[in-house]
Amino acid sequence: MSPRTRSQKAAAGLEATDPSPAVNGTLQESSKGSGPEAVGDDVQENVFLFAPNLIGYARVVLTMASLYYMPLHPRTCSILYSVSCLLDALDGYAARYYNQSTTFGAVLDMVTDRCTTACLLVFLSSAWPRWAIIFQSLIALDMASHYMHMYATLSMGGSSQSHKKVEASRSWVLYQYYHSRTVLFICCALNELFFIGLYLLSFSSPTLSPSLLQPVSTASPWSAGALEMARANKIDSFWPWVITGISAPVMALKQFINVVQLVKASKWLVEGDMASRKALRNGKKN
Secondary structure (H helix, E strand, O other), rough: HHHHHHHHHHHHHHHHHOOOOOOEEEEEOOOOOOOHHHHHHHHOOHHOHHHHHHHHHHHHHHHHHHHHHHHHHHHHHHHHHHHHHHHHHHHHHHHHHHHOOOHHHHHHHHHHHHHHHHHHHHHHHOOHHHHHHHHHHHHHHHHHHHHHHHHHHHHHHOOOOOOOOOOOOOHHHHHHHHHHHHHHHHHHHHHHHHHHHHHHOOOOOOOOOOHHOOOOOOOOOOOOHHHHHHHHOOOOOOHHHHHHHHHHHHHHHHHHHHHHHHHHHHHHHHHHHHHHHHHHHHHHOO
């Protein structure tokens, strides 16, 4: 057999034993799982464009629009603000329906909630300066309790654990609050409704702001006195009082839950500190 014939047979045997295709004259190694299943595993998802996150962006836009109308347009502001708050329930439903629950979405949702409420309370502080210390305290409590709770959950429970997953053994109150979507929705909705009622009362009720009955002469149309007079008697006070009265007990409950959340998160972080210090001491002894 000639050398040429032997080389041809060797090449034929190599092709028979190795089914890997040749590309540009170079043999390619066959990869396991190079079928449609492997292609599906490599699909790149854009978390920023997930449906619940798009709803979150819409909430931010609606909140900004409500802040624009807040000083002098109570009806428009209340509608925009209320729709933004109601979408808070829709984004959670979308996350479960489309299986698009993400850490970014959870943080975006919580930050939007905190900033929305804080902005409204800032306006209430300016509308009723005599009660400003109360509104400022509510802002501080809301921010501190949710930040501590989120940080404790991520640092102690793991980065994949949701801040809404609270065991009953750790806090029965928080378990009932986060475990039931109905309880969570009612508490959050009526809490916001209470502040909306106070906001509407700033346009109608001289009981809470007697200076609405006093004439104010000022050169600047953007002064606090001029804005207060511009808000005076814009709407009837009956329904704002009804809204505020009905939602007041739930608002008080929500603030109590914030206090419990702050205390429990602080204790959980301290438990972690004590465990770390104990492990460090044991390490030094060994």
